[in-house]
Amino acid sequence: MTEHECEQLSAAPTGSLLEGPRWSAPSGRLSWIDIPTGRVFLLDPATEAIRSYDTGIAPLGAALPLAGGEFELVGAEGIYRWRPESTAQLIFRFDDGSELISNDANIDPWGRRYVGRMAADEAQGAAELVAIEIDGSTRTVASGLTIPNGLAWSSDQSWLYFAESVEQRVYRVPTGAKGESWHKREVLIQHDSALPDGICIGPDGNLWVACFGGARVERYSLAGMKLGEYSLPVSQVTACEFVGDDLYVTTAAEGFTELDWRREPLAGSLFRFRALSRA
Numbered sequence: 001m002t003e004h005e006c007e008q009l010s011a012a013p014t015g016s017l018l019e020g021p022r023w024s025a026p027s028g029r030l031s032w033i034d035i036p037t038g039r040v041f042l043l044d045p046a047t048e049a050i051r052s053y054d055t056g057i058a059p060l061g062a063a064l065p066l067a068g069g070e071f072e073l074v075g076a077e078g079i080y081r082w083r084p085e086s087t088a089q090l091i092f093r094f095d096d097g098s099e100l101i102s103n104d105a106n107i108d109p110w111g112r113r114y115v116g117r118m119a120a121d122e123a124q125g126a127a128e129l130v131a132i133e134i135d136g137s138t139r140t141v142a143s144g145l146t147i148p149n150g151l152a153w154s155s156d157q158s159w160l161y162f163a164e165s166v167e168q169r170v171y172r173v174p175t176g177a178k179g180e181s182w183h184k185r186e187v188l189i190q191h192d193s194a195l196p197d198g199i200c201i202g203p204d205g206n207l208w209v210a211c212f213g214g215a216r217v218e219r220y221s222l223a224g225m226k227l228g229e230y231s232l233p234v235s236q237v238t239a240c241e242f243v244g245d246d247l248y249v250t251t252a253a254e255g256f257t258e259l260d261w262r263r264e265p266l267a268g269s270l271f272r273f274r275a276l277s278r279a
Contacts, residue, residue, distance in 0.1 A: 004273065006232050006249065012270040013041055013052050018250035019198065020104065021241035021270075024065035030243055031071070032250050032270065035059050040071070041270075042084065045243050053084050061102030061115070074115055076101040079132075092132065100127070104198065106151040108160070110134075110177050114141070116148025122166075129162070131179065141182050150199030150239065152207065154222055161188070161207055165195040170209060172224070188224040198239025198250070204277045210237045210249065217249060217273075230276065234267040247276040 015034030022031050030043040038058030042051045055063075055073055062074040063082075073080040073088055080088035094100075100117040107113055111134050118127035127145035132138050142148075146166035153160055153175065160175040162185075170189040174181045188207075189196065194214025202208050206227060207220045215235045219227045236252040253260070253267035260267070 004230055004276065006230070006271045006273050008233075008266050009043075009048075009050075009270045009272060011048065012043065012050055013039070014268040015039065015252075016256075016268055017238070017252045017254055018268060018270060019238050019252075020062045021198075021239055021248050021250050022063065022065050023241050023243050026067055027065065027069050029065075030241065030248055031063055031065055032239075032241075032248075033060050033063050035061065038075075040073075040084070043248075043270075045246070051084070055080075055082060055088055057088055059101055059120075062105035064105060064107055064113075072107075072113075074102045074105040079113070079115075092136065094130075094138075096130075103127075103147065104149050104151060108175070109153055109157045112179065114151050114160075116145075116151075118145070118147055122147060124166070141180065147195075149197050150210070152199045152201050155201060155205050159222065161199055161201075163196040163199055163209070165197055165212065168192065168195055170196050170199065170207075172222075189220060197237065200239075200241050202242050202247070202277045203245060208240050208242075208247065210240045212236055212238060212252075217247065230273060232271055234264045234269070236267060242277060245275045245277040247273040249273070 017035040020033045038055045038060040040053045040063045057075040064072040071082045078093040081091045082088040103116040105115040113132040115130045124146045128143045129141040129148045149165045150163040160173040162171045168191040171185045172188040173185045194211035197210045197212040209218045216229045218229045234251045238250045240249045249271045
């Protein structure tokens with residue numbers, strides 16, 4: 001394999017909308033999900049053993065790993081506590097009276113949960129970004145969104161990075177222990193040929209952006225300077241996460257026709273770039 005070439009993990013289950021890869025250092029496992037089916041997958045990178053679980057929660061917006069091998073599953077109705085091979089228990093309900101579903105979610109350095117809530121039909125302006133405080137209270141960070149997506153924090157914990165896919169933007173938002181300052185947000189990245197989807201901060205301290213419809217992952221400095229891009233053999237690139245220096249990338253095959261499958265037979269797979277953070 002040549003430098004920066006990605007490899008498909010052929011043993012990993014495929015899905016129509018793989019998303020949300022998360023590395024848990026305490027458990028030594030990488031997790032990711034298939035949104036429409038509510039499945040969660042676990043990979044041990046040391047042995048490449050993979051396990052698949054049906055959580056019974058679909059659509060499933062995110063699976064956030066916790067200490068002790070548990071997860072918080074973010075579904076349409078609320079957040080569930082779940083351990084593999086057990087039944088998920090509802091621990092928080094969204095009482096917004098809406099029919100929104102959950103898309104992406106993450107936990108900030110102080111334990112606050114951020115959840116993107118959107119219309120199932122992707123109705124423009126119907127979505128919002130919600131923060132759930134430690135005491136369980138909720139507040140709307142931003143409204144008028146359409147597809148709220150990736151969430152990540154800078155290593156020094158001073159910036160929240162947030163992708164709004166339909167706007168084709170990645171925002172940079174000042175943040176701290178008391179929360180984010182959304183009114184001071186800046187447009188860090190403006191795409192014109194792809195939709196920014198899942199994002200992560202790599203071990204190199206840079207921002208990595210999965211480009212849905214663009215068949216690539218891009219790397220940026222935290223000030224927004226583009227540092228590189230890395231191609232995949234499929235167009236619908238959904239999210240990325242580092243395990244050490246290796247970058248794992250989820251992909252999708254939404255709305256695929258027979259012609260699409262002939263062009264992209266590996267769509268909906270999990271991919272890996274070796275030693276990419278040192279590139």
